[in-house]
Amino acid sequence: MTAIADKTHGLKQMEALAASKGGSGMGALMAMDGGEASPGSMTLHAVPGTQHGNPIGIVHGGFAATLLDSAMSCAVHTTLAADETYVTTDLHVSFVRAITAATGRVSARGEVVSRGRRLATARGTLVDQNGKLLATGIVTCMIMAAAAA
Numbered sequence: 001m002t003a004i005a006d007k008t009h010g011l012k013q014m015e016a017l018a019a020s021k022g023g024s025g026m027g028a029l030m031a032m033d034g035g036e037a038s039p040g041s042m043t044l045h046a047v048p049g050t051q052h053g054n055p056i057g058i059v060h061g062g063f064a065a066t067l068l069d070s071a072m073s074c075a076v077h078t079t080l081a082a083d084e085t086y087v088t089t090d091l092h093v094s095f096v097r098a099i100t101a102a103t104g105r106v107s108a109r110g111e112v113v114s115r116g117r118r119l120a121t122a123r124g125t126l127v128d129q130n131g132k133l134l135a136t137g138i139v140t141c142m143i144m145a146a147a148a149a
Contacts, residue, residue, distance in 0.1 A: 010080030040112040042074035059099040068137035072110030072122035
């Protein structure tokens, strides 16, 4: 570990992610279209489509779970120094109402509840454009020293 860690490192990375409008990889797969980052919180936006559907015609629960995991763990990421990384160790999601391709843009917001030296916990909500609750979640992340490059 460095003697003086840059405590804004993770926040800067999440601000760049939020500004990227989804980019490639998981962001593109999930149809993410930007977000907002601040210390200890992260909001991500996405548009569910038919490509996220399950055989019964609604958006697969994995879509909501992935958005919540992303927002909550990215909220933890905003607290990381340059010499730290993390991994999700536990994820719990409660589904409140169905999501369909007609739901439109949704927003997942994660907020850090507790950040210790080795464990962080964040809670999150997923809402539609009108603020109606779609799902809630809680995540635990293990904080680790970043691997040397």
